[in-house]
Amino acid sequence: MDEGHQERGSNFYFSVIVSATSSNASAYPLSYAQSHLIGIKLLIVDDNATNRKILTLQTRAWGMEARAANSGKEALAWLHSGERFDLAIIDMQMPQMNGMTLATEIQNIPHCRNLPLIMLTSVGKVKVVDVGQNFARFLNKPVRQSQLYDTLVRVLNKQSIRDKPVSKIASRLSNRLSENLPLRILLAEDNLVNQKVATRILERMGYRADIVANGLEVLEAIQRQNYDVILMDLQMPEMDGLEATRRIIQDWSNLSEHDRMGASMNGSKKRPRIIAMTANAMHGDRETCLAAGMDDYISKPISIEELVSALKRCG
Structure with missing residues (x-):
């Protein structure tokens, strides 16, 4: 709004709508990732090649062992062959098999029943009730580096993965x-x-x-x-x-x-x-x-x- 006053200039008023920052935002230091994400085996499932590359490069930079599948079918083939992961990021919108269906299929595999899953979606915020019990957390695309980092650390903490696979990671290193x-x-x-x-x-x-x-x-x-x-x-x-x-x-x-x-x-x-x-x-x-x-x-x-x-x- 403009309030004009002769010889005194003008006063301008405006409003800006912003989202409040969550008070419980993670403040994990990078050194934490270097000590606790190193050696964690991550499965990425996304039909978009660019998304796969970004997620793979970023998580590997934190020392994670990331492997990316271009479809639910490919991911299931790896898992059925006995390949094991500590964590999985799954895109929600994929052709032939969406993320919800894939999550159900994964958790029907005996050695994957306790595998923590993170949903990746571009359809706005997904309520926890919509996610159901299959997913530990969700991420909205495009994914910011800080969001990805915080989500990984939170899920790993919640699942106590950072303590459980120490012997497994130690054996690999x-x-x-x-x-x-x-x-x-x-x-x-x-x-x-x-x-x-x-x-x-x-x-x-x-x-x-x-x-x-x-x-x-x-x-x-x-x-x-x-x-x-x-x-x-x-x-x-x-x-x-x-x-x-x-x-x-x-x-x-x-x-x-x-x-x-x-x-x-x-x-x-x-x-x-x-x-x-x-x-x-x-x-x-x-x-x-x-x-x-x-x-x-x-x-x-x-x-x-x-x-x-x-x-x-x-x-």
Whole structure:
């Protein structure tokens, strides 16, 4: 509303309608996710490829082991084959089999009866009474990162999953790997969150990694200390992973020319094995990494199984 007053200007009044923020909104710190979401096996069921990719990338960034099915039929095939999950996110609106029907089918499978299910819907807010007993919580699309995070933590807390599967998760991240395959690891990663997630996973395997944030720091680190493995991010400031790898390969190549005279680098004649890490892997990335001299390749967010396999190949 405009109230005009000659020689005094105008006063404007307006109203803004906003939604109140829930007083019980979650305030779980990111470190909580890194310690309690790591290793949790998540099933995602959504017919939309973009939704599947977003959910998969985000949850894997928190250390979860996410697997995405494009239909209820595909998800049921995995479950009937004996594959087990700690949690599932199911889209409500899917062709052939909707989320409600899929939830019922899942809970008819003996080993899935207590599997917590989260409904994903774009049809406004769904009342709890409409959800019934099949779903622990619901999420409205588009899903905000904070909402997804809070929902996962709340459901896991309610189901006490964070306590129940400790032995199961520990078995997947057994420190026997570090006992059977002792490795000195250098992690080259500039993203702080990725650093924390990766080091937490490695710690649960029994490894302690030194951390650097760019290729130049990698080159400095290997001059000070011998490493068996370098987990090398491709995209880093100052010097990226590809260039750092080329420099390392060149250094060791030059070293080999003098090896006959007994020269060595930091007391070691063995070049560290370089494992590339890259997000949003594109066709040809693997070939580019191998061409630069890298020995192996894993995608980000880090898959625990993929990392374990890569480390085992270092033996």
